[in-house]
Every structure is written in structure tokens, then in C-alpha cells.
Amino acid sequence: MTGWISFFARQPEVGQSIYYYGEPIGVWRGTYSYSEDDPVSPHLIHCAESPGVVDRMDAPWWQPYVGQAKPGKPEQEYPNDYPRGGE
Numbered sequence: 001m002t003g004w005i006s007f008f009a010r011q012p013e014v015g016q017s018i019y020y021y022g023e024p025i026g027v028w029r030g031t032y033s034y035s036e037d038d039p040v041s042p043h044l045i046h047c048a049e050s051p052g053v054v055d056r057m058d059a060p061w062w063q064p065y066v067g068q069a070k071p072g073k074p075e076q077e078y079p080n081d082y083p084r085g086g087e
Helices: none
Strands: 017-022 026-034 043-047 053-055 061-064
Antiparallel strands (some): 017 061, 043 053
């Protein structure tokens, strides 16, 4: 099984189904997209479990979704390479 991956170390493939995690939002399943023209962030995740979109600043952790049960949260709140001053 794959563990949590920092969005700042590696991004999913565009259109890939993933689990994603951010401390304020918890663990969710969604689909990664990249939108170069987005005015806030090009790295977007569209939730598959409820209406909503977050970016990698909201959810800095991800892992591939391949049908497995929802994982627990990562051990660290934020990855070591999380940019504290913004994206």
C-alpha cells in the first residue's frame, strides 16, 4: 500500500483518483486536475464525496486511490517541504 505523498515533492497524474488530506479538512477522495489559468492555484482537487474543490495548500498530502478503504491521516500535519509563505 502507498503511504502519504507530499504534493510539493510529487503531483498525481492529471485525472488521477486520489485520497487527499489537509489538517482543517480531513481525508477525502477526489480527482486531481491542473489548470494553468486558475487565478489562485493550478493544482486542484475535485471532491468525489461531496461538492467542493481544494488546492494543494489546503490538502498538502495525497495518495493514489485504487479502491482501498479510506486511510487514516498522516503522522505529520504538514509535509517538511510545505511552503509556509504561500505557494
